[in-house]
Amino acid sequence: MSEGEAKTVASDERASFSWISALRDAGFLALFTLGLSFPILAFRTRQDLWHGLVLDPRWDLVATVVAIAFFGRLSWLVVGGRVSRNVQSFATQVGEVLAPLQNYKGTFRLVGLIWLIAYPFLAVLIAGPGGALKWIDNFGIQILIYVMLGWGLNIVVGLAGLLDLGYVAFYAVGAYSTALLSTYFGLSFWICLPLAGIFAAFWGILLGFPVLRLRGDYLAIVTLAFGEIIRLVLINWVELTNGAAGISGIPRPTFFGLPFNASDEGFAAFFGLEFTPLHRLFFLFYLILALALLTNWVTIRLRRLPIGRAWEALREDDIACRSLGIDTVTTKLTAFSIGAMFGGIAGAFFAARLGFISPKSFEFMESAVILSIVVLGGMGSQVGVAIAAVAMIGGTELLRELGWLKSIFGAGFDPTQYRMLLFGMAMVGMMVWRPRGLISKREPSLVLHEKRAIGGDLVKEGQG
Amino acid sequence: MGQAAMNTGVGPALEPILRVEHLTMRFGGLLAVNDLSFDVARGQITALIGPNGAGKTTVFNCITGFYKPTSGRVALMSGGPQSDPAIAALTDSPGRSQRVGRGGVYLLERMADSEIAAQAKVARTFQNIRLFTGMTVLENLIVAQHNWLNHASGYSVLGLVGAKSFREAEAKAVEIAVAWLDCIGLKGRADDPAGALPYGDQRRLEIVRAMCTGPVLLCLDEPAAGLNPRESAELNELLLSIRDGNGTSLLLIEHDMSVVMEISDHIVVLEYGKKISDGTPDYIKNDPKVIAAYLGVEDEEVDEAEAEIEG
Structure with a gap:
């Protein structure tokens, strides 16, 4: 890719990123986390001396979790795409580097x-x-x-x-x-x-x-x-x-x-x-x-x-x-x-x-x-x-x-x-x-001319 | 209407390898195949044609054991002509097959799918290609020779210790596979995954994979579907070479009339699960019932039919 093209892609990325939609997305996840953590985290049950059930509220914990979800999601939206792409390309590179080792x-x-x-x-x-x-x-x-x-x-x-x-x-x-x-x-x-x-x-x-x-x-x-x-x-x-x-x-x-x-x-x-x-x-x-x-x-x-x-x-x-x-x-x-x-x-x-x-x-x-x-x-x-x-x-x-x-x-x-x-x-x-596992290539069991590994996309997982 | 009256256009000397009699297949309330009888001639190409939904693939699945027919008899006579009393005696007995000389009689409606392929030697292909896409072209053809190779490997015991007899058997299997690959011009792609081949090559590979099982009868379900005219012509050549070179009888379902009319020796026409015509290509081409089934009938005939039903 030439430099000019790279710049366009980068600016496209910046243009496609919108703070409002990111905030909305993170807010939605925070709401979702709140809904999920309310029944699980909000109250801790214990028995008192008379074997009665006591609910201890833990709102601070809920607030922490919701905040983590909100800011975590937000920061992922800001930098996550790049991280994911880097990891993806790193994983592919590792695969490519390992392939000739065959x-x-x-x-x-x-x-x-x-x-x-x-x-x-x-x-x-x-x-x-x-x-x-x-x-x-x-x-x-x-x-x-x-x-x-x-x-x-x-x-x-x-x-x-x-x-x-x-x-x-x-x-x-x-x-x-x-x-x-x-x-x-x-x-x-x-x-x-x-x-x-x-x-x-x-x-x-x-x-x-x-x-x-x-x-x-x-x-x-x-x-x-x-x-x-x-x-x-x-x-x-x-x-x-x-x-x-x-x-x-x-x-x-x-x-x-x-x-x-x-x-x-x-x-x-x-x-x-x-x-x-x-x-x-x-x-x-x-x-x-x-x-x-x-x-x-x-x-x-x-x-x-x-x-x-x-x-x-x-x-x-x-x-x-x-x-x-x-x-x-x-x-x-x-x-x-x-x-x-x-x-x-x-x-x-x-x-x-x-x-x-x-x-x-x-x-x-x-x-x-x-x-x-x-x-x-x-x-x-x-x-x-x-x-x-x-x-x-x-x-x-x-x-x-x-x-x-x-x-x-x-x-x-x-x-x-x-x-x-x-x-x-x-x-x-x-x-x-790596949806097909660390090593997704299949090696043929029998070769006529030249051994070539078969890509995981062609290999089936079986139905039973 | 009698059986004899139907068989117009087919010479009396024809000797059947497969005899389907009164085959009926019912799925709940749906009668997919209704009292169907026909013969597949030995050493010839028989085509099964008919409009969509006529029950052709159901007949195939009954012959190859993927369906168990509701009633009827499907007798395979391999090796040579078999006498009617022998078939009748086998039908009355609880047995499924009887060896006679080099061949034998097999009642396919009593056998399971893999037994039909392994013992009666009836191979088939599928309408939607079923190759082992993640295995190489060569591996596909070796898997097709599984039964005798597995035997040669001493059910894996000899193979595990690397016995010479097994290595020789495997070399022989590769030789057979390569000969077939040569035949369809795919030898150069032997080590490619089967799923990476172009569509037309996949079709032909599936056919030679079936041939690697050494069948006496090869059943092809729409082998020309999705092929361009050039590939269709290559397919015709391959099927004729299988008929002439290997002496294998062929039964095929096909919609492509250029294939059917050019290579078939004998055609059976189905409509709504019933046989409406049976004969040589020339006879079928001119049969008014076939023309009506394919092109639809004239208005007056519909009126006639309605009058018949009401009356």
């Missing part, structure tokens, strides 16, 4: 893998043995569990286009089968791990049969209900699952039979090392890393097999699939059960890692978090899901580190309470700037 994928994969393998050692090196516990456990292992869950759900939602709001049910099936098998029958973690995957896959098929006739919203609602049913059964079947109190004393995973403890038969003694709790964390970190990479490897392989292409074709157009003789029920069931299997394996790891599980870990919120990771990452994109998991789970873990904010906002301020706000903001930001 060519160096092999290098990136190698560097990423080396970094992941070196991560626990780096943590110890930088934060010291005591400080590293948190970095390996809260950041490393916790994030990798969600990466694995995200990749597992990505098969169902991203590839096959089946909206599953109850994925956590399979996570629960895996965790509880490990907990029950190891506490009731004394099976070792290494036997429970594949069994948990098989059980979860079995439950995936069992759930799949009745619900896969449904599409879109109906499928989503029924999977949501299934997730809740599993959780309620776990709470109420007290004889088997110990109800809401959960199951404790789940044996910790061993290193091929060597427990991670200070005893003479322990891992440390066997290898002649000094005992430290870091050994177990290192082991858990590499274990979940291996499991997550296995999920990734299997998904990438399956995508290039007929079954994976059938999943994506199903997401694109299930009627066309049927006209080509693809059995859509079997295809959906395989997606459901393989996704469930990885969820189950992650659940087994979760149970063995903590040694304690309760139905509280498998609430709907978990399903929502995993689904938002998949959606945020870009449905079907393995890298996008991993980045989203790091950002979302790492971000919420980082909130714990913000204790110093108490000195600003007062002792009652708890940054971890704002976890969901972070998720909400990420979702809104995504809707505005």
Whole structure:
């Protein structure tokens, strides 16, 4: 664009901006906020000594909120357009800069893998043995569990286009089968791990049969209900699952039979090392890393097999699939059960890692978090899901580190309470700037001449 | 009116691959297809024409299993001529298909859509193109070969470990796909997303995608809709090459008379869910009933008809 043109655009912008309409707009929002905050914020209810209901008016709070809405909206109208455009163009630029990196994928994969393998050692090196516990456990292992869950759900939602709001049910099936098998029958973690995957896959098929006739919203609602049913059964079947109190004393995973403890038969003694709790964390970190990479490897392989292409074709157009003789029920069931299997394996790891599980870990919120990771990452994109998991789970873990904010906002301020706000903001930001997720391009599974990524606008999200 | 009297203009030597008998499809109070019977000749192009709303697509959906007909029989005879007693015996049994020699008899009204495509080998295209727009042209043609490829991948087990037999099968599938792409001149665009192709190319890609399933009968729902004259001519060429080169029988719904009259061997005309004429293009062109259905009838005939109803 030449300079003259740029000037015209700028002056046009100034001309189109009118203070009166901006004030009207902001005033309307302020009025709207007043209407909204009146029933929620204006009165706080409490019980007095005689158990009577007392309403404490909080008009100052309402006034503050309305003022924030008014001036916030006004300042957004004044400068927001520019900010939004800048962010938009920045996001596009980032996308463009990242796009040619596709060519160096092999290098990136190698560097990423080396970094992941070196991560626990780096943590110890930088934060010291005591400080590293948190970095390996809260950041490393916790994030990798969600990466694995995200990749597992990505098969169902991203590839096959089946909206599953109850994925956590399979996570629960895996965790509880490990907990029950190891506490009731004394099976070792290494036997429970594949069994948990098989059980979860079995439950995936069992759930799949009745619900896969449904599409879109109906499928989503029924999977949501299934997730809740599993959780309620776990709470109420007290004889088997110990109800809401959960199951404790789940044996910790061993290193091929060597427990991670200070005893003479322990891992440390066997290898002649000094005992430290870091050994177990290192082991858990590499274990979940291996499991997550296995999920990734299997998904990438399956995508290039007929079954994976059938999943994506199903997401694109299930009627066309049927006209080509693809059995859509079997295809959906395989997606459901393989996704469930990885969820189950992650659940087994979760149970063995903590040694304690309760139905509280498998609430709907978990399903929502995993689904938002998949959606945020870009449905079907393995890298996008991993980045989203790091950002979302790492971000919420980082909130714990913000204790110093108490000195600003007062002792009652708890940054971890704002976890969901972070998720909400990420979702809104995504809707505005990258509506198809961080990585919206689809890579073809088969190439004749030259590999070219397919723009997200052509790729369908699936209807059920 | 008898069946024989209708079949004017079609030689007696014609041997059917698909026999539709007394097909009726009712949606609540609406009778979309009413006691329709016709044959699709083996190795020929049969066109199904009629004014809008005549029930052509409903017939298609019944044949390809997307609708379950209210009553009637839709028998596919693949491989070669099948005897009437064999079809009757299968109809009386609870079975859906019976293998005879290299081919077999399939009662399509008893089968589901994907089974019809996979077992009876009846492929179809859609009025509104249904390509996998986010997948490449090549991927579209590979997905069409899903069933035998999935089998070759050992239901993913052999494929997962990268077995040689699967790699060879996949190379074969790509070879088939590329041959078809060559046929419609899209080989150079094999790695482009199907949704990015021009409309006419999408139409032809959908047809060759259906051909990649290896069908004995190909059903095309308005393949020339929205094509310009040059693209229509290319389509004619493609359909004739499918008929002659692959020995596939074709059944097509079409409004474009330049396509219908030029390539059809046999035409069936529907109006209000009933067959009003059946014969060669020349016969159909001159059939007064067809002319009346397409151009409307003279005033005096309307008067006659009203008199008939009142009387």
